[in-house]
Amino acid sequence: MALSISQVSFEHHRTALGIGEASPRISWRFDGQVSDWHQDSYDIQIQRKGQVEDFHVNSPESVLVPWPSEPLESREQATIRVKSAGGKDQPSSEWSEPVSVEAGLLTTADWQSAVVVASDRPTEVNATHRPIYFRKDFLVDPDVSAARLYITALGLYEARLNGQRVGDHYLAPGWQSYTHRHEYNTYDVTDLLQDRENTIAITVGEGWFSGRLGWNERRNIYGDTLGVLCLLAVTNSNGTTTYIPSDDTWKSSTGPIISSEIYNGEVYDTRLEQKGWDSPGFDQSSWLGVRELNFSKDALAAPDAPPVRRVQEHKLVDVFSSASGKTVLDFGQNLVGWLRIRVQGPRGQNISFVHTEVMENGEVATRPLRTAKATDNLTLSGGHDVWEPSFTFHGFRYVQVEGWPAESSLDTDAVTAIVVHTDMEQTAFFDCSSPLLGKLHQNILWSMRGNFLSIPTDCPQRDERLGWTGDIHAFVRTANFLFDTGGFLRGWLRDARSEQKENNYSPPFVVPDVLGGSTATSIWGDSIVAVPWQLFQSFADKNMLQEQYAGAKDWIDKGVLRNEDGLWNRSTFQYADWLDPKAPADDPGDATTNKYLVSDAYLIHSTEMLANMSTALSLFPNAKHYAKSRSKLTKAFQDAWISQNGTLANETQTGLTLPLYFRLFSSPAQYDSAINRLVKIVKGNDYKVGTGFAGTHLLGHTLSEYGAADAFYGMLLQEEDPGWLFQVVMNGTTTWERWDSMLANGSVNPGSMTSFNHYAVGSVGSWMHENIGGLTPAEPGWKKFNVEVRPGGGLNKASTQFISPYGRVSTNWTLDESSGTHGCPEKQKKLSPNGPSATKHASHSEIATWSGGEEVCGGIGGA
Structure with a gap:
């Protein structure tokens, strides 16, 4: 296969429309299979303002390379092609496919006369905010060459142009720290415009901006009034631009969405729909006017992340009756999103949908939701209704339905689950010979999907998120x-x-x-x-x-907050090893490892990372300073927590993992003794997990680093509580907050803080990728990487793929029992890696292939 460039991107954008950088860095990935290849130079061709610019750069870099031309102006578009050349006697790529990049509104002045407008309808400050409908009729000349809509809201918005939905963003503009950074979105709406008469229509719900957030029921954290800010820029073929801004000429009203809350769900009455409200010719005489809100545009910013999108439709698996005779839907997967409903029934009939993650005692388990209702209510029009909520989302597998009309079938055609999350590119693919481990990896993926929704959340279902x-x-x-x-x-x-x-x-x-x-x-x-x-x-x-x-x-x-030794002050509050498996249900912070031992160890590690940051940024005096501080703190830690014979004040899984992984002992003998004691504790605990938030994500890496990967395999494959596979054998489809969010008898943990979709314990995924898959970066950004597979646990094959910033990296190995013994003491099997893979310490600028197997203990060897 010839060398080719598979993807060109700008900053971290796969789709670079309306980006916030005037000089966006450019990256490209390679595809193909070429031995011992490396890039010597590259060419970038930029077409902008009717001119073509060519740039040749002698450099091996292909990730986040500098923008070579003059900065883009606001709203300016450019088209880019990239070509990569190898060294002497090495092949070069063809030109990549052309890719467009377009700047957004880079200054506040670019918003022209657009202001934030709110309805003249009185605001109910201490109550749920009913969504507001905005509209504006306008005229455009027929000779339109391009049109862009720049839009945000004080709340969440959905925009429509001439009856058609604008874009594929949902829950936009997402959740930011709005006071400091308030994102706007850019849409290409050229194809939605029509000759002469047009209508822009926008619905705004409270969302995170003014809705209730947290278990303490705070509202209106960022503001108490819903509003919209938008600018439609319409460019004609002669280059002139007409602007249609949000201003006091707009109209506003309420509509069929009675309420739509993040925690409580949506109430929708189809009888209140106003046909044609989003199209020209609608009678808006009964609508109210709007008023301008005081709003500073200084915090406006283009997004760094992809938008939240509908990424999948999930079919209904089963319909059954609860113990009390209520109708329950099972989608077979704990997911995040909402339902799409297709139904016909009597006008005015109400259907309610209660969303939960699990069943308990034959009923939907609503107790883990705490005060979140997670309930949607739909009132029917009497005709054929198709509906899905606009400004809420739920974490659920099961839905209890009440009020479904007898004349409609409740089946896969009537109800579909819509999966939503921030639409990041999936870059990892994992499979192995253990179905349970494969399922665990899928559960980790699903938990990340559900909790990477605009921000990285703890859970997607209860009154928290x-x-x-x-x-x-x-x-x-x-x-x-x-x-x-x-x-x-x-x-x-x-x-x-x-x-x-x-x-x-x-x-x-x-x-x-x-x-x-x-x-x-x-x-x-x-x-x-x-x-x-x-x-x-x-x-x-x-x-x-x-x-x-x-x-x-x-x-x-x-x-x-430090004590006299520079360690943590002993009176500070600490979460530390939160959700230690032995912590009582009503006290998740009551861990078996001393909170200040944990905190001191992390302080030293953070100091070391700061020294490394300083080095990476060429701030060498700072690097020296923090390295010295790290040494001083390590001595203070040893005095405080490690005895002269090397034992810890807390000989627990976390208590030993942290000083081993962070390198806090004083001699090789202490390290040898500590790892032996940690393995002994693991085995003595029947390979069950004994760590909380502080230790879980590091435990496996620590055991592997000190040659005890076999002990961690025993933990990873433990099917009893506490352990990762206990969640799998208990029919979990995402990772849980507690090791025993569901008890072995099928009842829900009695603690008030019990979720079935938390990603923290899914941090074991990194161990699976790096040990079963054998892949780690040897340099930041994966330009060079390591391949070191550690077989064990009875696995006889595994494959792992990772799409790095440079291109695809993969390993694929099997254990052949008939080929004699291998040098690894655990299984005495021969390691035979198959197929194309990268060498150990391979460079991604050297597109490398490797097959066959050098027999090495604990890893795959290479050239």
């Missing part, structure tokens, strides 16, 4: 392998930094911060260091790292 910083800290290493998170997490980190500045240099527990401030706490606070560092390892984005460096530095220098 918040951006907990400790959760993403634990999961980010796995997340970056499963999906392309480069833009998603870069945007979220911008908010984290903004919120940190207003919280005494400490990242709050949740971002965006809707809890009203947080105290300084390890792990959760350490996310401001760990998440950007892990993101840098995956995507090598130095601009992102530079953006986040000040926040990491502020946390270590000013945010951490």
Whole structure:
């Protein structure tokens, strides 16, 4: 296969319409199979303003390379092609397919005269906000060459043009820390315009902007009035542009959406639909006017992340009766999204849909929802109704239905589950000979999908759904392998930094911060260091790292509350090893490992990461300073927590994992003894998990690093509680918040904090990718990478694929029992990797192939 360029992207955008960068960095991936190839130079061709510019650069770089031309102007479009050349006597690629990039509105002045408008309808400040319908009739000349709609809302919006939905974004503009960063979206609406008479129509719901957030039932955190801001720019073939802004000439009303809340669901009355409200010729005489809201455009920003989209339709699996005789739908998969309903019944009949994740005692289990109703209500028109909610989402597998009309069949044609999440590219694909491990990996994927909805949340179903910083800290290493998170997490980190500045240099527990401030706490606070560092390892984005460096530095220098030794003050609140499996149901923070041992260990690790950040950014005096600080803190940790013979104050799985993984012992003998004690504890616990948030994501990596991968295989394959496969054998289809969110007898954990869709324990995915799959980056961004497979656990084959910033990386191995013994002490089998794969320590600029097998213990060898 010839070498080719498979994808050209800008910054972290696969679709670069309305981006916020005037000089976007360019990346391209390679495809094909060429031995020992490396790029020597590249050519970029840019077509803009009717001119063609050619640039030749002698460089091996192909990820996030500098924009070579003059910066784009607002709304300017350019078309790009890329060609890559190899070294002497090596092939070159053909030109890539042309790809367009277009800047958004780069200054506040580019919004012309557009203002935020709200309805003249009185606002109910302390109640649910009824969605508002806005419309504007306008004329355009027939000779239109291009049209763009730039739009955001104080709330969530859906836009329509001449009766047609605009774009494929849902729950737009998503959730940001709106005070600091309020995203707008750009749509190409050229094909939706018609000659002369046109209508733009927009519905706005409360969403995260003014709806209820958190278990403390706070409302109107960002504002108490729903509004819309938009600008329609229509360009004619002669180059002139006409602007249709949101202003005081618009009209407003209410409609069939009575309420639509994130936690409680949507109430929709089809009898109130106004036919043709979104099209020209509609009688709007009964509609109200609008008023301008005071709104600063300074926070407006183009998105870094892809939008939330409808990514899948999931069919109904079963319809059955609950123990009390109520109708329940089973979709076979715990998912996040909503229902699409097709139904005919008596006018005025109400149907309710209660969404839950599990069944308990033969009924839908609503207790884990706490105060979230998670209920949609649909009132029928008397005709054929097709409906799905607009401004809510649910985490569910089961739906209890009441009021379904007898004349309609309740089947797969009538009800469909719509899966939604931020539409990141999936980059990981995993399979192995263990069906249970394969199912575990699928469950991890589903939990990430459900909780990467605009922000990285803890759970998608109850009265929470918040951006907990400790959760993403634990999961980010796995997340970056499963999906392309480069833009998603870069945007979220911008908010984290903004919120940190207003919280005494400490990242709050949740971002965006809707809890009203947080105290300084390890792990959760350490996310401001760990998440950007892990993101840098995956995507090598130095601009992102530079953006986040000040926040990491502020946390270590000013945010951490220290004692006289520089470690954590012993009076601070700490989550630490949250959800230790032995913690009581009513006290998830009551861990078996001392909170300050955990916190001190993470402080040292964060200090080391900050030193590494400094080196990566060529801030060498800072790197030296933090390396010295790390050494000093390590000595203080040893004095506080490690005895002279090397034992820990807490000899637990987490208590031993952290100093082993963070390298906090003082001698090789102490490391040898500590790993032996950790393995002994693991075996003595029947290979059951004994870690919470602090230790779970590091436990497997620690055991592997010290040659005890076999012990972790025993844990990974443990089917009893607490263990990963217990959730699988209990019919879980996502990963759970607690190891025993469901007890072995099928009842739901009695704790008030019990979710069946949390990604934190899914952090084991990184161990599966790096040990069963054998893939890790050897350099930031995967330009060079390691292949080191560790067979074990009775697995006889596995395949793993990863779409790196440079292209696809894959391993595919089998154990051939008939071929004699292999040097690995666990199984004494021969390792025979099959098919194309990359060499150990391979360079992605050297598109490499490798097959066959060099027999090495614990890994795949290569050239």
